[in-house]
Amino acid sequence: MADRRDGPTKADWVAAGLSALTAGGIEAVRVERLAVILGASKGPFYWRFKNRDELLQAIIEFWKRDFTANLIEQTSHFDTPRERLEALAELAVVSTSGALDVAKTECALRAWAARDPLPRAAVREVDAMRTKHLTEEFKLLGAPHPLAEQLAKAVYLALLGLYTVRQYTPELADEQSFLTGVRIALDAAQIQSHSTDVSAAEKQA
Numbered sequence: 001m002a003d004r005r006d007g008p009t010k011a012d013w014v015a016a017g018l019s020a021l022t023a024g025g026i027e028a029v030r031v032e033r034l035a036v037i038l039g040a041s042k043g044p045f046y047w048r049f050k051n052r053d054e055l056l057q058a059i060i061e062f063w064k065r066d067f068t069a070n071l072i073e074q075t076s077h078f079d080t081p082r083e084r085l086e087a088l089a090e091l092a093v094v095s096t097s098g099a100l101d102v103a104k105t106e107c108a109l110r111a112w113a114a115r116d117p118l119p120r121a122a123v124r125e126v127d128a129m130r131t132k133h134l135t136e137e138f139k140l141l142g143a144p145h146p147l148a149e150q151l152a153k154a155v156y157l158a159l160l161g162l163y164t165v166r167q168y169t170p171e172l173a174d175e176q177s178f179l180t181g182v183r184i185a186l187d188a189a190q191i192q193s194h195s196t197d198v199s200a201a202e203k204q205a
Contacts, residue, residue, distance in 0.1 A: 006044070007038075007040050007044035007047070008038045008040050008044060008045075008048075009048070010048040010049070010058070012038055013034060013038070013045060013048055013049065013055060013058075014055070014058050014059055014062050015062075015098075015099070016034045016037050016038055017029050017034055017055055017056070017058075017059045018059050018062060018063065018100060018105065019037075019099065019100065020033065020034060020037070021059065021105075021108050021109070021112065022100060022101060022104045022105045022108045023104075025108065025111065025112070026112045026115070026116070029052070029055070029056065029059070030052075031045050031052055031055075056118065056119075057118070060109075060118070060119055060122045063105070063109055063122070063126075064122060064125070064126055066097060067097065067102070067105070067106070067126075068126050068129055068130060069129075071088060071091050071092065072088070072133055074087075074091060075087040075088045075091065081137040081138070081140040081141045082141060082186050082190070084137060085134070085137050085138075085182065085186060086179075086182065086183070086186070089155075089159075089178070089179055089182040090179070092159055093159075093162065093175040093178060093179065095166075102163070103162070103163040103164075103166040103167060103173075104166075104167065106160070106163045107163060107164060107167055109122075109123060110123055127156075130156055131149075131152045131153060131156050132152075134151075134152035134155055134156060135148045135149045135151075135152040136148075138151045138152055138185070138186075138189045141186065141189040141190055141193060142189060142190060142192060142193020143188070143189035143192050143193065144192065147188075147189070147192055148189065151185045151188060151189055154181075154185060155181065155182055155185050158178055158181050158182075159178065162175070162178050
């Protein structure tokens with residue numbers, strides 16, 4: 001009898017599933033196809049997952065963790081919000097994560113979310129997590145909440161646009177232009193903070 005420790009691991013199935021989703025959409029994420037890719041039969045799949053739906057949930061959880069939470073954690077050691085956001089922006093424009101194309105993966109998840117409530121809820125959760133983190137960092141720079149939220153959305157929408165044009169108009173996908181936009185947003189937050197400090201000082205004078 002085969003040992004359940006043999007064959008592809010749970011992480012292997014998730015990685016293969018996400019690669020298939022990125023390359024061919026949700027229809028490409030089939031147990032039979034993934035088994036062929038991994039050089040296994042279908043049997044070992046059911047040692048790791050109850051069914052395909054459980055695999056799909058694991059793919060979503062992997063995306064949420066590796067494409068958001070891990071990036072935030074990697075930049076948390078920087079001392080200032082400006083340094084953290086600049087580092088985060090640099091990480092966000094990296095073209096690959098392991099064997100995955102970041103832009104294609106993001107676009108594939110969002111295309112799937114347009115058709116299915118399961119990934120749609122996850123995409124909304126990730127969007128909220130990302131924009132909340134950006135907003136809090138802009139507030140730490142001194143921007144009032146309304147401006148911090150607007151700057152966060154502006155940066156995030158620009159990043160999603162960058163991911164999109166990488167697929168269809170790669171000559172427009174200029175990472176340096178995006179990073180310049182991030183620096184302008186950071187400057188705007190700090191200018192607002194300085195203006196607020198000046199106004200407060202004048203009132204006290």
